[in-house]
Amino acid sequence: MDLDAPKVLVLNAAYEVLGLASIKRSVLLVLSGGAEMVSESGRHLHTPSTRIPVPSVIRLKRMVRRGVSRVPLNRRNVLRRDRYTCQYCGRQGSDLTVDHVVPKSRGGQRTWENLVAACRSCNLKKGDRTPEEAGMRLLKPPRAPKAPLFLAEMREIPEDWRPYLEALLK
Structure with missing residues (x-):
């Protein structure tokens, strides 16, 4: 298990999506009291004396404002x-x-x-034509992304993330 890979959904105190965190960072936040585990992944970290559940979703205890994030156009x-x-x-x-x-x-x-x-x-x-002039159709109309782009790169979105991402995925 890659502890540094971003695999844990992070919510602010109002349950708004902030982004992803590594397993290591999210476990440290939970253990230090800075966050609470909302959902477990079903996996565990093992130490000689302890078994620590790996979170799938965490919620920060302090309010962090979710800024208006405009994704750079590139x-x-x-x-x-x-x-x-x-x-x-x-x-x-x-x-x-x-x-x-x-x-x-x-x-x-x-x-x-x-x-x-x-x-x-x-x-x-x-070429230098519109799709209609070239006899081509777009699979979907292009739009500015509403959801964080990390979602676009995920093959599967974990089921326990869906309630928090629902508004972003519409």
């Missing part, structure tokens, strides 16, 4: 939002480009709503 975050999947054909991979839905030459802006992940062949096929 290539990496567009790919993360789109789950490294071409938004035209559904091909997945690391050899993706970022395409302007409305081309820059036609006044298309550099906004979340106008940028999508695209494989090279779809980007070439679309």
Whole structure:
């Protein structure tokens, strides 16, 4: 078990999602009284004399304000939002480009709503046209991400996280 990997959901005192913490950090927060364990992962850390449950969700005891977090608009975050999947054909991979839905030459802006992940062949096929002109369709309309982007990179979201993430996943 990798104790430094971010695998524990962290909530503030009002049960708002703050982000992820490592197992090591979350266990230390719980043991020091800075947080309470809301949900156990079912795994345990073993010392010679103690068995410590590994948290899946912790809640900080002090209120930490969740700032208005705007995700920076850049290539990496567009790919993360789109789950490294071409938004035209559904091909997945690391050899993706970022395409302007409305081309820059036609006044298309550099906004979340106008940028999508695209494989090279779809980007070439679309060229300097809109998807409609190229006879292509987007798998989903591009939007600014509401949820923290760490969620986009997770293959599966643990069931015990869902009640806290529900508003973010809509």
